[in-house]
Structure formats: structure tokens, C-alpha cells
Amino acid sequence: MRKKDLVIADGETCTVTRQGANKYPETDFWEFPSLLPGENQITTADLMTLNIMIH
Secondary structure: OOOOOOEEEEOOOOEEEEOOEEOHHHOOOOOOOOOOOOOOOOOOOOOOOOOOOOO
């Protein structure tokens, strides 16, 4: 993954894309992640910047 790649995990459609391409097969999700109200901890394998948007 390149530094400025845009990865979107969309909880409404249960899709994962990087730069618009389907990347869901490359995830190791047992089920699609969900967030609970309040503080949530997200851990990644690589150092990256995350922007979380709740709609």
C-alpha cells in the first residue's frame, strides 16, 4: 500500500476498497467490523492515518 492510498471500509454496503478497487478478499475479517457508541480502539498492522466517518 502506498502512503496516500485511500482505503474505505463501508459498513453500510460491507465493502472494502482501495483506490476504488475491491479489496475485501484481502481482509481477514471474520465478520464486518462495527463501532459502538463511545471510545473504540482500532489496531492496524501498518502505521497509518485513519479518518473515521459515521453517517
